[in-house]
Ligand code: KMH
């Protein structure tokens with residue numbers, strides 16, 4: 447098998463958690479940047495970024511994205527991927543705002559879904575508007591796939607030219623309202639990809655560990671991070687983003703997958 451180094455993404459904070467849910471949540475620009483540094487030093491090459499405002503609330507404000515990006519860049523070399531998903535209910539224009547800073551990558555969620563008790567709205571107009579803003583700013587999209595039907599949307603939108611031809615794919619499995627994280631689901635989704643398409647899996651909560659291990663064995667890539675999972679194991683909080691990255695690095699080593707550094711990750715993703 448050709449060497450296929452493992453690209454580890456770390457989703458360091460997310461938009462849905464609060465300090466009440468998880469007391470160690472990084473929220474200030476400095477805390478987020480420090481947590482990203484720890485994750486990169488542990489082996490992550492992509493930082494999936496949400497930011498928080500002065501009250502710790504999720505925000506798509508461009509000034510905060512700028513500040514956090516600068517602080518991360520001062521501390522480490524990594525690919526920075528902005529969220530255009532924001533939090534559930536973030537208005538479309540706000541979701542697109544940070545793209546003006548031309549990050550390396552940005553997410554593009556491929557359909558509307560229930561998100562726990564809320565609705566994560568991604569209508570055809572939403573997807574096309576974000577896709578256009580991504581393309582206009584020369585950013586590499588990562589298509590976020592939460593459910594099987596979203597793969598069909600990818601096919602349809604590709605044919606119609608509604609989304610860029612070049613992208614990375616992230617299967618986000620285990621959101622209540624989306625596809626769950628059984629390994630069979632990952633295989634089903636992976637088999638729907640174009641040959642040679644790069645992909646990552648983000649397993650939420652209890653799916654974090656088994657999906658990471660399977661993706662490593664299947665030649666895919668892995669996303670970990672506090673956005674997706676606040677427990678290291680049942681009943682035990684994760685101490686840091688770095689702790690989750692370190693575990694994936696150990697598993698990958700045992701499975702003979704080398705870890706991609708940032709330069710290799712850029713090459714593999716065509717950045
Ligand atoms: N906060 C979720 C509703 C993304 O980053 O683009 C959406 C999300 C996806 O986190």
Ligand code: ZN
Pocket residue numbers: 457460461494496529531673
């Ligand atoms: Zn996110």
